[in-house]
Amino acid sequence: MQRALAPDPVPDAPHLGVHDLSWGPKGAPDILHDLSFALQRDQVLAVCGPNGAGKSTLLRLIYRYLTPRLGQVLLSGVDLHALPRRETARRVAAVVQEQPTDFALTVREMVSLGRLPHRDGLSGASAHDAEIVAAALRQLDLTRFAETRFDRLSGGERQRVMIARALAQEPELLVLDEPTNHLDIRHQLELLALLRQLGLTVVLTLHDLTLAAEFADRLLVLAGGRKLAEGSPAEILTPETIAHAFNVSARIDRSGGTPRFSFHL
């Protein structure tokens, strides 16, 4: 089968480049305004901001669920929205908040869906596919659930299955919308530690600023669909930026290794 050729990466381009990105629903004003930032390969970017700031909308544009009204999402300098769909699915995996509930699939079958973009035509799963699926199950502590039906799992277990499916996709960019939702504290910490170790470029939304400070290389703060601040957690997580973004006063204790926040109205 002849594959559509993807354009060559642009040397020295950031791994993810977002340029002057705007989006709004059809016939309505923009929700996301003129957003630009860059992320280097293997960095973890946490997108933070109040409810309705535009975080999920930005992620949907990056994993190509939405098409920009203006601007571009570039992967190694190549316009992601101009790539063949299958090519995007090989390069970018997304874990979204809405989880499928009507699937009578087992956990192993669900995670195996991540291999689909890598299969040619009607060819079945190979031994290599099975190995990758088994490794993803191990990474997310799911091996014991492999033959359990997905719809029998708890919310947190399902969340881990969706992350394992994304890893089985072997993407170069992983996008996760509030991945710590539903997870207990241990699994939150394990997931974020895993995301750091993967050697992947990661964009995730996080509401917990302590976790963002501890695990992200870069922070992007959105408010009202616009970029409020971007930089390292130490640069960004100041009482002033937090007050501006969330309309609360914040105290930051930097006496330990990781800053601790307390918030007041």
Ligand SMILES: Nc1ncnc2c1ncn2[C@@H]1O[C@H](COP(=O)(O)OP(=O)(O)OP(=O)(O)O)[C@@H](O)[C@H]1O
């Ligand atoms: N398809 C759509 N049509 C109309 N309005 C939308 C659409 N998608 C998002 N919005 C609106 O755009 C704004 C930003 O939504 P978005 O889900 O991106 O925010 P968010 O920062 O992820 O919020 P939260 O923290 O609550 O998850 C919200 O006011 C939302 O109602």
